[in-house]
Amino acid sequence: MRAFSYERAASVEAAAQAAAHNPESRFIAGGTNLLDLMKLEIEKPSHLIDVNGLGLDTIESTAEGGLRIGAVVRNTDLAAHETVRRDYGVLARALVAGASGQLRNRATTAGNLLQRTRCPYFYDPNQPCNKRLPGSGCSAIGGITRQLGVVGTSEACIATHPSDMAVAMRALDAIVDTVKPGGERRSIPIADFHRLPGNTPHIETELQQGEIITSVVLPPPIGGKHIYRKVRDRASYAFALVSVAAVIQPDGTGKVAVGGVAHKPWRIEAAESELPNGARATVSILMADARPTDQNSFKVDLLERTLGAVLAGARG
């Protein structure tokens, strides 16, 4: 870990300004991912801007009947929140499927969205990685890829986004609210928030330098059965091989986002029209452009069967 300076931002706007002035700065909230990466020198910020004290830790209803979740609300608190459990069950279930109790106590809403891939080649500084060192190449391609992406991948990167929470938020059509340096606010639909790797896998989100997430807004509740099904090699404390976040209505329609397969929470709205026709029809659209490796081609079958379990659960 390199030496770094540290400040507690006085306001959201001040935090954004400070970050804009120093491209080597990072915001820190829970630190559950950033600090680990700093110890490995995968992240090398010269300056940390602490955003914990800015009043971004509340959960409140919106005028439209939705829910505004502060950027530094802890995963534990969000999962336990009464409204989330009642009206956005898929989110609560996704949250508790992730990490461990200790990590969830620290991890924040915005930090969870911004966590970086768990690709083992990204984590090993001896290995080429376009995400860690742009232009160095991808050592995962042709290597150990069982956990890695099957759709939306590129010649430069086949990493996945590791979040469970973000997959549920994608199914719920969440909006990411931000403040840019200079004070301009914008609302980014979560569909547009994370990027596919393309030729620039090191650029993972639409956020600009200094732009700070203030909250994530959920639209008004849509009812239905809320299911989060995470499939992994051990029963807990593992990243998803695949996961399915679904809100299924009594008539069989619904919304579905999937995790563990792509560089971002994966959802194709057009696939959802096939939900009443079952998992196979739905996944055939979701995975139409899948380019799995020999080691992870099982994920396509697994996804179909997992969605099958979800739909059966929704019926039962």
Place this chain on the structure above:
Amino acid sequence: MQFDKPATTNPIDQLKVVGKPIHRIDGELKTTGRATYAYEWHDPDMQYAYGYPVGAAIAKGQVISIDSSVAKQAHGVLDVLTTLDLGDLKKGKMNTARLFGGKQVQHYHQAIAVVVAETFEQARAAATLIKVEYAPEQGAFDLRSELDNATMPDPSTEPESSTGDFHAAFVVAPVTLDAEYSTPDQSHSMMEPHASIAAWKGEEVTVWTSSQMIDWWRSDLAITLGIDKEKVHLMSPFIGGGFGGKLFLRVDAVLAALAAKTVGRPVKVALPRPMMPNNTTHRPATIQRIRIGAEQDGKITAVAHESWSGDLPGGGPETAVMQTRLLYSGDNRMTAMKLATLDLPEGNAMRAPGEAPGLMALEIAMDEMAEKLGLDPIEFRIINDTQVDPEHPERPFSYRDLIGCLRLGAERFGWDKRARPATRREGSWMIGMGVATAFRNNLVMTSGARVTLDQEGIITVETDMTDIGTGSYTIIAQTAAEMMGVDIEKVAVQLGDSRFPVSAGSGGQFGANSATSGVYAACVKLRDAVASKLGFNSADAIFENGQVRVGNRSFPLSEAAGAEGLVGEDKIEWGKLAETHQQSTFGGHFVEVAVDVYTGETRIRRMLAVCAAGRVLNPITARSQVIGAMTMGAGAALSEELAVDMRRGFFVNHDLAGYEVPVHADIPHQDVIFLDETDPYSSPMKAKGVGELGLCGVSAAIANAVYNATGIRVRDYPITLDKLIGRLPEVV
């Protein structure tokens, strides 16, 4: 004391303390954080510096140059020691790969430098500033592609055995199996990383470390440093797990010693977790072929077990075939091992080396064979039980009650509820039961101890035996208390110090039986000393309640000790009983699993082990050993695999996020039953080891349960869902 005749009645048989469920005497130290592990050793008068190791970024080749000039200028850095500074250090006798010194890179993450700084963080930061130029060489990393190049290993490993005429018998056998199995490379992944502190005083070095085998480490550290063994003082009183990963000298001790010498201060070095799987040793992968031929009645007539594994030049095979020479009857048999040269990190012992992967294969084969024969797998095993060494029928087992384990286990587990494959469902769960035999030889090692009686009546045991979480402190205290007739509170146990008599150490499940036997021998000497001091004949003396009594006369032990105290020191040495009698431990593993019909996720629901391992010295610590081993077997069956990058030659998932050992949620209800038995051929304690027995066979029991649940036979571990998913029932 020479143990060359079966034990007769001795003071241990009183079982006033030995055999009792006594909680760990070191438990309070551990639960209150006062047990000092290697890295935590802290002397306020010492100015510790911190060393951070740097591992090679290539799998094979040479280090051309190391530029540490920037690192040396970094804040807080005291010095940087590189492998090129040292030339070729002598390699320890027990090591295959060189730990440090010289330009050759034999495997990924082999240590090439250590940065020493005032703080850990400074050392770690400066370590990334070191620039290394390599000349990489092509290596061999894929066991399967090297099979044709594999050769017969060192004859001392008994690479081949043959009895009768396997081929002739197999060809004519009415029911046969010929199948291939594979087990992956596995990592010990113990909780406490390899860690050492070294401090020099003149030409003598003291090393606080985490070692299973004090004397092996001491000897090899002396060789590596090029100093006399007497100049090395090693201490390892508490160890956070080892599983074989701490049997042999590791580089943390070498780097700490070299760095401490260089900077003239005590230096701490711990291996970072992501460096452990590639820097240290691992259990090598195997490919195994098993052939079994049987009569229609289930009697095995032919059995062959072959195994291929790889290692660095100078290394040895994973001895996966050994149990097959002893476990089941059959007149015609052969085993063979082949060793390929691989440029992966050093393969070496991991808990139950040989038997663990060997039984992972053999006990699936037995399940498959039972099905072909239409026999219950327990009955099939019982039909083929043997009370003698099948290769040498004149040589009986000292005591063997495998049948008792299987029968009792079947009854307790409800084996009669087992259904035909793929027929039992609970909702979306497919339910299955599996069984496997546990088998591991009872090894013994020479083991010494010194026992002192003081004028307070306190018995102090000193031995370089280690407690790797197994309960050595407690069973040694029980042994001394039993022998000297005192309460266990009157016994103090000091372990893991090279100034103490050399013991068996912890490994090969030989620790408990050997070390307590060494303490037994020392206590016999102390009893003699007490009797002699009081003018008794020790054979007439009775030691009980803190007193020694002969006839009507009795004296407190403290009185016998006097101001100067009394000492008994001896070691247990082993005669030829193991040659005339095969000594082994046995068990039956029973497992119930549920497999999700949609996803193929396997979750274990119940586990039972019934063990027959001689006298159980302490049912609490023994049970803890076995349930820990069952947990390890669950990992081996379902998730643990070091993933080899065949191009770059290293284990990719080299941390605990990528190498998935079981978590609490994976481990359901576990039961352990010990058969009440003693084995007088094993030792004066009449005990045998259990630490590895609990792992042997359990993974196959899980594999067999998965088969029973799904009808899908997976012969390549770990049984992850991708190996099931294409063959699961249609559901969508």
